[in-house]
Structures are given as structure tokens and as C-alpha cells.
Amino acid sequence: MNKQYSVEIQSMVYEGGGFSRLPDGKAVFVPYVMPGEQVTIQIREDKKGFALADLVSVDRLHPQRIQPRCAHFGICGGCHYQHIPYELQVAYKKDILIEQLQRIGGIESPVIEAVIPSSNEWAYRNTVQFQVSSKGKLCYAKARDNFPFAVRECHLPMPALAQLWPQLTFEPESFIGRLDLRQNQNGDVLLEMNGNQSEIPELESESSVSIVSLAGDDQVVLAGDGYLIAEVLGRPFLISAGSFFQTNYSGAEALINQVLALVREYKPQRLLDVYSGVGLFSAFLAGEVDELLAVESSPAACRDFVVNLDEFDTVSLAEGLAEKILPELDFSADVVLVDPPRSGLRPQAREAILNQGARAIIYVSCNPATLARDVRAILEAGYRLEKTILVDMFPQTYHMETVALFLI
Numbered sequence: 555m556n557k558q559y560s561v562e563i564q565s566m567v568y569e570g571g572g573f574s575r576l577p578d579g580k581a582v583f584v585p586y587v588m589p590g591e592q593v594t595i596q597i598r599e600d601k602k603g604f605a606l607a608d609l610v611s612v613d614r615l616h617p618q619r620i621q622p623r624c625a626h627f628g629i630c631g632g633c634h635y636q637h638i639p640y641e642l643q644v645a646y647k648k649d650i651l652i653e654q655l656q657r658i659g660g661i662e663s664p665v666i667e668a669v670i671p672s673s674n675e676w677a678y679r680n681t682v683q684f685q686v687s688s689k690g691k692l693c694y695a696k697a698r699d700n701f702p703f704a705v706r707e708c709h710l711p712m713p714a715l716a717q718l719w720p721q722l723t724f725e726p727e728s729f730i731g732r733l734d735l736r737q738n739q740n741g742d743v744l745l746e747m748n749g750n751q752s753e754i755p756e757l758e759s760e761s762s763v764s765i766v767s768l769a770g771d772d773q774v775v776l777a778g779d780g781y782l783i784a785e786v787l788g789r790p791f792l793i794s795a796g797s798f799f800q801t802n803y804s805g806a807e808a809l810i811n812q813v814l815a816l817v818r819e820y821k822p823q824r825l826l827d828v829y830s831g832v833g834l835f836s837a838f839l840a841g842e843v844d845e846l847l848a849v850e851s852s853p854a855a856c857r858d859f860v861v862n863l864d865e866f867d868t869v870s871l872a873e874g875l876a877e878k879i880l881p882e883l884d885f886s887a888d889v890v891l892v893d894p895p896r897s898g899l900r901p902q903a904r905e906a907i908l909n910q911g912a913r914a915i916i917y918v919s920c921n922p923a924t925l926a927r928d929v930r931a932i933l934e935a936g937y938r939l940e941k942t943i944l945v946d947m948f949p950q951t952y953h954m955e956t957v958a959l960f961l962i
């Protein structure tokens with residue numbers, strides 16, 4: 555059996571755990587703890603510079619520790635923070651963002667100008683993803699090893715999804731792989747089955763349910779329209795199967811308001827929206843500028859973008875990988891907005907964005923670690939970090955969104 559230790563948790567770190575040190579000074583990371591707690595841990599993986607530990611017991615509790623709501627807490631890879639009251643979750647996320655900007659970003663004393671919590675602590679997710687096991691059961695991935703486990707409860711999906719998913723069962727060996735469910739604010743649901751599927755699950759639902767089978771970019775609509783219309787800040791957005799959309803509608807509105815306020819402050823004439831998705835930001839920014847160019851690689855999102863921004867003749871869209879398109883681009887923007895996936899900016903894309911020489915770069919990030927890495931490069935190119943805003947769209951989890959404004 556691996557060795558056990560008693561340690562005091564010093565701080566929270568990105569990706570869900572707490573940080574402490576072993577008696578020999580080695581850093582150790584422990585899940586499901588809070589700073590100040592005295593805990594018994596068992597080493598799970600002893601690496602060269604740090605160790606990963608399992609939590610054996612909490613021997614001195616944080617006074618604000620609460621009972622997790624979900625039976626899967628501690629097993630499921632979805633939620634890491636259910637034992638923490640929501641206000642403290644947000645405070646810890648702020649500390650984590652500061653730590654990442656300091657340690658990885660190289661900023662001595664980062665300032666977070668605003669922290670915007672989610673308006674819902676539960677039932678906020680408009681999208682849920684399951685793996686379908688070979689026995690036909692809906693599964694999430696375990697926190698420890700990503701291994702699938704059958705889900706019995708989840709408190710994060712919005713009501714129509716929460717009503718629908720427990721009814722879904724599939725024949726054994728149905729080879730669906732991944733199943734994505736999304737809903738709009740009216741409770742209409744889009745069910746996306748990945749893999750060549752023709753079997754339609756039997757459902758009793760109060761909502762209208764569209765079912766799409768997806769294999770790569772090929773789609774077959776098995777029932778309903780094959781898309782959703784969601785409303786954000788009073789604007790309708792077409793979202794097709796396979797297109798990215800922000801997971802929390804009110805969080806998306808908060809993000810747009812922040813980005814819009816920054817753009818209005820800097821009154822650009824030409825704006826570049828890189829990683830534009832279905833045009834969520836572009837749709838609100840197009841009316842603020844003379845010309846807008848968006849870049850997006852997903853064909854489904856590009857098709858939606860064209861519909862969602864149809865009314866603007868000052869908007870164009872370049873379909874393809876940012877790292878391929880940007881270095882060749884003949885468009886000089888005075889403000890560049892980027893909202894990359896979790897991996898952050900690819901080096902070629904980052905270099906091309908920095909070569910634009912824009913007055914301002916607005917960076918919307920869903921991963922503070924890759925944001926901090928890119929911050930370092932952006933600062934080295936001569937920009938300064940003017941404003942950092944944390945928008946929490948993911949209560950109960952360690953995830954966070956950040957809006958960062960860089961000026962030259």
C-alpha cells in the first residue's frame with residue numbers, strides 16, 4: 555500500500571484539487587479539499603517534481619464545508635467543488651486565476667477587476683454529453699481515470715434535459731459512442747448521436763425533440779428539425795448539431811456584455827473575431843464596427859454563422875483553421891477578439907494575431923492555464939494587460955471563463 559501522510563491544505567489549484575507539501579517539501583495535489591483543512595492522504599502517483607494523492611479523510615474540516623448534493627460526487631469527473639459553498643467556489647477561482655497569471659503568465663501582481671458569478675448554481679447546463687456503454691447505459695467519465703460509469707443523477711442540466719436523459723436507454727452494442735443533448739430556453743431539445751446511427755430511442759417528452767446522427771461532418775436528421783433556435787440577449791441563434799455553443803445561457807449573456815462594453819470603449823472600425831463559432835459575439839459586435847471578419851474552422855458552425863449574421867453586409871467569414879488563415883490574411887483589424895478552445899492559441903495563430911498590430915486584443919478564455927501561457931507571449935510582444943474579468947459559467951466545477959483586455 556502506498557504511504558499515507560497528514561498534511562494541511564495550503565491553497566486551491568487549477569483543475570480541482572488542493573495544494574500542500576509532503577514532509578520532504580515535495581508538492582502534493584489532493585482532490586475534494588478546502589484550504590486550511592487537515593487531511594490524511596495516500597500517494598497515488600509519485601512523479602519527479604510532485605505527487606498526486608487520494609483523500610483518505612478530512613481530519614479538521616473547513617468551517618464552511620457543506621454536504622455535496624450528488625451521489626456521484628468524489629467519483630464523477632464533472633464536479634469537483636460541491637463540498638464548497640458557491641461564494642467560496644468563486645473566490646477560489648479568482649485566487650487560482652491570479653496564481654496562474656503570476657506563475658505561468660509572469661505578471662507580478664495580477665488584478666482581477668470584476669468577478670461575475672453565475673445566476674444559477676444548479677440546473678444551468680444547456681448541453682450534456684454522455685458516453686454510451688456497450689450495455690447501452692449513459693455514462694460520465696470518472697475523475698480518477700476517465701473510465702466510464704453509469705450515471706444515476708446529475709444536478710447540472712437544465713430542466714428539459716434533466717427530464718429527458720434518465721429515459722434514454724439503448725440496445726447493448728449500439729455503438730453510439732458519444733451522445734450530446736442540448737436544449738434551448740423553451741425546452742426544445744436536440745439529441746446528437748455520434749456514430750452511424752439509425753435507431754431512434756423511444757422517448758416520452760413534454761418537449762419537442764430533434765434527433766440527429768453525426769458521423770464526422772455528415773449528419774442525418776432522424777427526427778425533428780436537426781437544429782435548435784436559442785435566444786441570447788433577445789437575439790435568436792441557429793445552433794446545429796456539431797456546432798459549439800456556450801454551455802450556460804445567462805453566462806453567455808454576461809460574457810457578451812463584458813466584450814461589448816470593452817469594444818464600445820475602444821470604438822474599433824475593423825474587428826477580427828477569431829474562433830467565432832456560430833457568431834455569438836459577432837452578432838452583437840457587427841453593429842458597432844464598419845467591418846467585421848470572423849474566422850472559424852467548424853463547417854457546421856460556419857453554416858450557422860451565415861444564417862445568424864445574414865442581416866449584416868459588413869460581415870465576412872473565413873472558414874478554416876485560424877493558424878492557416880491568419881498568417882495569410884489581408885485584413886488589418888484595430889481590435890482582435892479571440893475565443894479559442896481549451897488548448898488556447900496555436901503558436902502560428904498567436905504570432906499572426908500579434909503581427910496584426912491591433913490597438914486592442916480581447917481574449918475570452920475557458921482555460922486559465924493556456925490563457926496565462928498566451929498572456930506571457932502577448933506581453934512579450936509589447937502589449938499590457940489592462941483588464942481581467944472572471945465570469946463564472948460553471949458552478950460546482952473548477953472551470954471558469956476569463957475576459958482579458960490587452961492594449962498596446
Ligand SMILES: C[S@@+](CC[C@H](N)C(=O)[O-])C[C@H]1O[C@@H](n2cnc3c(N)ncnc32)[C@H](O)[C@@H]1O
Binds near residue numbers: 798
Ligand atoms: C470556445 S469556442 C468559441 C465560439 C464562439 N466564440 C462562441 O462564443 O460561441 C471555440 C470555437 O473555435 C473553433 N475552433 C477550434 N479550433 C479552431 C481553429 N484551429 N481554428 C479556427 N477555429 C477553431 C471551434 O469550432 C469553436 O467554434
